[in-house]
Amino acid sequence: MALFESRLQDVHNQLRSRELSVTELVDASYKRIAETDEAIKAFITLNEEGARRDAAALDKQLESGEERGLLFGLPAGIKDNIVTEGLLTTCASQFLSNYNPIYDGTVVSKLKAAQSITIGKLNMDEFAMGGSNENSSYFPTRNPWNTDYVPGGSSGGSAASVAAGQVYFALGSDTGGSIRQPAAYCGIVGLKPTYGLVSRFGLVAFASSLDQIGPLTKNVEDSAYVLQAIAGYDAKDSTSANVEIPDYTTALTGDVKGLRIGVPKEYLGAGIDPKVKEAVMNALKVYEGLGATWEEVSLPHTEYAIATYYLLASSEASSNLARFDGVRYGVRADNPDNLIDLYRKSRSQGFGPEVKRRIMLGTYALSSGYYDAYYLKAQKVRTLIKQDFEEVFQQYDVIIGPTAPTTAFRIGEQVGDPLTMYLNDICTIPVSLAGVPAISVPCGTADGLPIGLQIIGKAFDEQTVLRAAHAFEQHTDHHKLRPQL
Structure with a gap:
């Protein structure tokens, strides 16, 4: 695990000086997985043979002195809804338990170009629908800080694996x-980039107007490096933004003097744990000490964000998941009476309860007679939420608040109450609806569990978000704390 505590540049220096080999990095990853994954269950599929083969090839490259990629030799985990050629991609669903893709998603191709090593595919809520990882059809992932608690979701396997020191970094998706x-x-x-x-x-779609891939890392500097490797225009994605990609690492100056911070009163009101609020207020004091200023602001349509999100996301899910019919790929039900019965049985057997719940909600919202009342109205409210952010960003550089209203909750505690589960995303959902970037960085603990600080930026201004996050990190020790598995 100590190897994965080092900064990326330090690891690369050790590789360059031959103090370390890529094979040793990969060995350390699988050794740590063997020691800890029985307890946390982060991985669904391991890529041990392929990873060791790739590591040997990179070690030969080291010997020859060839130019190395940005993420050279670093062991990475991939969320199991991002397709990987020749490596099972299940979306943690029984429906795709036999799906072996014949191509790589663009981000996987970019990681290969940057020469990182894919260690395996990480557990998640089925089809990314959930906030606790308890909706995986295989097994729940557990929080490395306390295995009686959830790691969050849907990228729970990705977060738990990085926190436990199993991989150097991981990719997740944020809807x-x-x-x-x-x-x-x-x-x-954890960084959610600007939409596009x-x-x-190559990301199996949940809600196409919201889904975005991003990195989970131990520190902000690593996040900047991984984003550098995976960002960029892609003609294969019709929603990809053709914007210039800056050098994100140049933003990591530690200087936030004059930074203007807006703090939404809606993010620190009713439902926010007092200990979480205290940690956020302490973080704002750190910024004050660094020469930044902050003021309370309002995002008035925040109260409508949960309802808006679940109408829009579920509607898009019902459309996207229509392709899973037991005919083209995935698991097919046995002994159907006819084609319609094949669809019905395959989908009934293949999808879990939460996926079915959202498909039904979305299909209802899109149905004749209800489209205007639900889906269309939700789209209009989404515009108002986006405008809230635009108005605040006219005067402020970033918006800061808690990432989640509480720390992690116990496994099983909320699984029977979907509405309470949905409310855990009250601080993150508005950001997704607006399509702007945001990062979560550690800012304290409560009762032995971590608290996250969310820093939100203007569209395509990841540099300012990373600068603010890095400055806070450099003047606190919260990111250095590690779970004792």
């Missing part, structure tokens, strides 16, 4: 908070 919330619960850094900055080609 309504699924990178940031598990990062907060597991005490690591990172290609979604």
Whole structure:
């Protein structure tokens, strides 16, 4: 695990000086997985043979002195809804338990170009629908800080694996908070980029207007490096933004003097744990000490965000998941009476309860007679939420608040109450609806569990978000705390 505590540049220096080999890095990853994964269950599928083969090839490259990629030799985990050629991609669903893709998603191709090593595929809520990882059809992932608690979701396997030191970094996907919330619960850094900055080609779609891939790392600097590797225009993704990609690492100056911070009163009101609020207020004092200023602001349509999100996301899910019919790929039901019966049985057997719940909600919202009342109205409210952010950003550089209203909750505690579960995303969902970037960084603990600070920025201004996060990190020790498995 000590190897994975080192900064990326330090690891690369050790590789360059031959103090360390890529094979040793990969060995350390699988050794740590063998020691800890029985307890936390982060991985669904391991890529041991392929990873060791790739490591040997990179070690030969080291000997030859060839130019190395940005993430050279670093062991990475991939959320199991991002397709990987020749490596099972299940979305933690029984429906795709036999799905072996014949191509790589764009982000996987970019990681290969940057020469990182894919260690395996990480557990998640089925089809990314959930906030606790309890909706995986295989097994729940557990929080490394306390295995009686959830790691968050849907990228719970990604967050838990990084927090436990199994991989150097991981990729997750964020639709309504699924990178940031598990990062907060597991005490690591999670970045949701601006919608369109990172290609979604090869990401199994949940809600296409919201889904975004991003990194989960131990520190902000690593997050900047991984984002550098995966960001960029992709003609295969019709929603990919053709924008110039800056050098994100140049933003890590530690200087936030004059930074203007807006703090939404809606993010620190009713429902926010007092200990979480205290940690956020302490973080704002750190910023004050660094020369930044903050003021209370309002995002008045925040109260409508949960309802808006679940109408829109569920509607898009019902459309996207229509392709899973037991005919083209995935598991097929046995002995159907006819084609319609094949669809019905395959979908009934293949999807879990939460996926079915959202498909039914979304299909209802899109149905004749209800489209205008629900889906269309939700789209209009989404515009108002986006405008709230735009108005605040006219005067402020970043918006800061908690990532989640509480720390992680116990496994099984909320599984029978979907509405309470949904409310855990009250601070992250508005950001996703607006399509702007946000990062979660550790800012304290409560009762032995981590608290996350969310820093939100203007569209495509990841540099300011990373600068603010890095400055806070450099003047606190919260990111250095690690679970004792």
